[in-house]
Amino acid sequence: MSDQRYLPDDEYTREFEASVTSVDEADRTVVLDGTYFYKEGGGQPADHGSLSWDDGSARVVDVRQDHGEIRHTLDGDLPEPGITIHGELDWERRYAHMRYHTAQHVVSKVVLDEFGASTAGNQIHTDRARIDFEPAEFDADDLRTIERLSNDQIEQDLSVEKSRRSRDALETETPDGRTNLDLIPDHVDPLRAVTIGDVDVCPCGGTHVDSLGELGRIEIIDRTSKGADIDRIEFVLDDSG
Ligand SMILES: [Zn+2]
Known part of the structure; x- marks a missing residue:
């Protein structure tokens, strides 16, 4: 299960650090050990934003839940599993x-x-x-x-x-x-x-x-x-x- 860190009442955090749990190269999705990105659901669209790390970065263009895991779809580089990323939400959205x-x-x-x-x-x-x-x-x-x-x-x-x-x-x-x-x-x-x-x-x-x-x-x-x-x-x- 991915940790949805905004729950129950931390909805104003826009930047965070997390480590990469898994990467799916075919789907270009990554799972983190915890995230502040909202996954599409309940009539509310997914958050967008960016992930960056030592030697790469990518835009987060979709976030969905799949069997208890929160999958971030990336446009850009793909990180290696186990590294630490910096996440930033598109706050206006x-x-x-x-x-x-x-x-x-x-x-x-x-x-x-x-x-x-x-x-x-x-x-x-x-x-x-x-x-x-x-x-x-x-x-x-x-x-x-x-x-x-x-x-x-x-x-x-x-x-x-x-x-x-x-x-x-x-x-x-x-x-x-x-x-x-x-x-x-x-x-x-x-x-x-x-x-x-x-x-x-x-x-x-x-x-x-x-x-x-x-x-x-x-x-x-x-x-x-x-x-x-x-x-x-x-x-x-x-x-x-
Ligand atoms: Zn509500």
Whole structure:
């Protein structure tokens, strides 16, 4: 198993040292004994960045999990197994994902509380995000309500805490309809929990900011129907104000 060093709450580290556990020359992937790179998953894209060592360097262009190992796909040189590398995240990309992923939690909980709709899927980008809600059929007033309630929480600059919690505790604390814990294999215990103020608790392995003030303002830019019971909302964050 590769060590995901950003867990449970070290998401602001952008540079690190690690040693190379294995190298796959055909796939041009390397496994490290620990990494701060986020692997694609849960609607959040992989981190990008670079690895460098004594006599070489490469760009990290993809990161994926394969049988418990985190594989970094490299464009450039390939390091030898056993050496120490210096890793550096593309911080602009990672931080954008942290902001949009945290905003997704805020909007998902607001919609659950106000409309009783659960999050059926989501996709984060560096400049926008979308969430599919079910069952849902929002009108223009509903969208303004979701925006206003989400921005109220951001203006309160609520804290975002990440911790390891027992599965039992999370099963009790996670609001009904917030997430389906049954989809997470039984042997995963403890789980990583993301808690926003006293408003929301949710198991999640993604990367998030430390306080909602970092989000700026949420603006919903699109709503589309994705079938009988599913509505998709797309939003952007504006930090100019
Ligand atoms: Zn999350």
